[in-house]
Amino acid sequence: MKTRRQMKIQEIINNQVIHTQEELAELLRKAGFDVTQATVSRDIKEMGLIKVPTSEDDYRYAVPGTAQPLSTPDRLKRRLRETVVTVNDSENLVVLRTIPGNAQALASLIDHSNWEEVIGTVAGDDTILLVVKPAGAVPGVRERIAKLMQ
The missing domain is CATH 3.30.1360.40 (Gyrase A; domain 2)
Known part of the structure; x- marks a missing residue:
């Protein structure tokens, strides 16, 4: 279950801009995973996800090495x-x-x-x-x- 959930997390953050753990938890629930914010937090840590800048002067979750952050x-x-x-x-x-x-x-x-x-x-x-x-x-x-x- 954990592996499937983490695969879904990676799919979500690769296809959508996710700013908060709460947003991610809500999308996981909609996908049929029974998760809490604490579970999502542990998954983020285990997966080594990072927050990178977006063009809107904000931050989003990303897999290290996949995002191209703006670095002006x-x-x-x-x-x-x-x-x-x-x-x-x-x-x-x-x-x-x-x-x-x-x-x-x-x-x-x-x-x-x-x-x-x-x-x-x-x-x-x-x-x-x-x-x-x-x-x-x-x-x-x-x-x-x-x-x-x-």
Whole structure:
């Protein structure tokens, strides 16, 4: 049952813009699945679904790697200003702490901004780890983030 439900979730988010867990739960119920918001939340976590920006200045659920989020410099600048709480670094890593629930969307914007020094990001709920190469580029990355947040 869980596998069928998660396959249906993937089908729904690939074919429709889903903004909230409640929307997804309602569509699953209409498709014949008896689900609660908590069940949908667990499925989203297990499936590794992320929220990506839409053209309407909003966010939708997506399977990692399938969505093409808009990554304009203005959008990145705004999201950094609105969601970043702290910036710290160690060796070749930069850690951004965000308001809860914003790390994955912001990490996606950073990933699609093609910063040569950032070879990848890892995001949780409120923390983003930027892997920087070479380590000597960390001050430049921090400076870029600081400028964008002004």
